[in-house]
Amino acid sequence: MSGSTGGPAIDVRGSRPPRPPSRVGTAVCAVLLALGHVVTGYVVLTAYLVEPDGPWDDQAVTNAGFAAGIGLALSVVTALLSWACVKAEWLRSWWYAFPVALAVAALLRLTVLAPEL
Numbered sequence: 001m002s003g004s005t006g007g008p009a010i011d012v013r014g015s016r017p018p019r020p021p022s023r024v025g026t027a028v029c030a031v032l033l034a035l036g037h038v039v040t041g042y043v044v045l046t047a048y049l050v051e052p053d054g055p056w057d058d059q060a061v062t063n064a065g066f067a068a069g070i071g072l073a074l075s076v077v078t079a080l081l082s083w084a085c086v087k088a089e090w091l092r093s094w095w096y097a098f099p100v101a102l103a104v105a106a107l108l109r110l111t112v113l114a115p116e117l
Contacts, residue, residue: 021089029085036078037098044071044102047109055117068109075103 047067052060079099085091 025085025088025090029081029088029090033078033081033085033091033095033098036074036081037102040071040074040078040099040102043067043074044105044109047071047106048113050115052115052117058117061115061117064115065110068106072103072106072110075099075106079103 044067047064050060050064050067052058076099079096082091082095082099086093086095
């Protein structure tokens with residue numbers, strides 16, 4: 001048994017030091033997500049600003065619901081993009097807070113805070 005030390009075998013190929021996250025990937029993800037959050041925030045804010053003028057104004061109620069639905073869909077898209085960037089270790093997990101907050105605001109406008117006639 002020459003060459004056998006009796007200890008565990010060490011794989012030198014698999015023991016590379018972890019790579020630091022790419023600054024370019026971090027910048028690209030941060031800019032894309034910031035733009036996505038601004039657009040989503042604008043759409044959700046528009047949903048909150050639309051109020052019916054009277055009991056006859058069905059169009060305003062429809063528009064508020066539509067804007068809230070679009071805001072909810074956009075927050076899902078930004079949440080998925082956040083997940084991809086966090087998974088690639090380009091961004092930290094606190095980036096999930098923005099799409100969650102915007103999704104909660106959109107859901108509230110669709111349900112509890114929906115405009116009434």
